[in-house]
Amino acid sequence: MNTLPIPSLAYIAGFFDGEGTIAPAFTKRCAYAQTSLVQLRRNAEVLYYCQSRWGGKIWEDPKRPQTRWYIAGPRMAVFLRDVGPWLRQKRLQAVLARTMQAMIHGRGISHPVPEGELWLRQRLARAISNLNHGRSWDWERGPRDDETFVRP
Numbered sequence: 001m002n003t004l005p006i007p008s009l010a011y012i013a014g015f016f017d018g019e020g021t022i023a024p025a026f027t028k029r030c031a032y033a034q035t036s037l038v039q040l041r042r043n044a045e046v047l048y049y050c051q052s053r054w055g056g057k058i059w060e061d062p063k064r065p066q067t068r069w070y071i072a073g074p075r076m077a078v079f080l081r082d083v084g085p086w087l088r089q090k091r092l093q094a095v096l097a098r099t100m101q102a103m104i105h106g107r108g109i110s111h112p113v114p115e116g117e118l119w120l121r122q123r124l125a126r127a128i129s130n131l132n133h134g135r136s137w138d139w140e141r142g143p144r145d146d147e148t149f150v151r152p
Contacts, residue, residue, distance in 0.1 A: 007046060013086030015046060021132070022080075022093040024100075024125035030113060032104055032121070033097035033128060034072035035079065054079040077101040093128045100124045 007015075020037040039047055044058075044067035051058050056071030056079075071079055080094040087094055100121055113121070 007049060009083055010086040012046070012050065013083035014088075016083055017087055017089040020090065022090055022097050022128055023132075024097075024128040030118075030121075032072070033076070033100050033125065034070060035076050035097070036071075037069045038066055050079075054082075073104075074101065093131050096124050096128050096131075 016037060019039060020035060022033055022035050024033050037047055037050065047058060047067055047069040050069050054071055055075040056069055059068045059070065061068065077098045080098050084091065084094050103117060103121055
């Protein structure tokens with residue numbers, strides 16, 4: 001691994017905007033978000049820096065020459081808070097993911113969720129997914145008929 005000068009939060013935010021993802025996950029009982037950054041293995045120093053600063057896990061893909069850094073939960077919320085002011089492409093997704101995490105905090109993702117809260121978390125997850133795919137999200141309209149959500 002090469003020596004990397006300590007990158008600024010603005011640099012990491014730009015890197016995350018270009019190479020990172022905020023991935024929602026939801027089921028009938030749960031909804032949460034996680035983030036990941038992918039980089040070619042030979043340029044992975046910034047991922048190791050991110051892991052040392054915010055935690056998370058590093059995974060080296062055995063089939064491809066790339067390294068991934070995953071982070072979820074309260075540490076993800078801290079990471080998104082720290083880089084949030086400099087995000088351009090993923091700013092709204094970051095706000096929605098932090099909102100989801102604030103709802104989960106203290107309970108964990110595997111504990112039962114009140115029906116109204118689950119419905120809201122599922123809507124937040126769908127909003128993140130729509131934004132990731134370049135679609136808009138109309139909060140007032142809500143989900144389409146073909147989207148499966150548990151309603152309160």
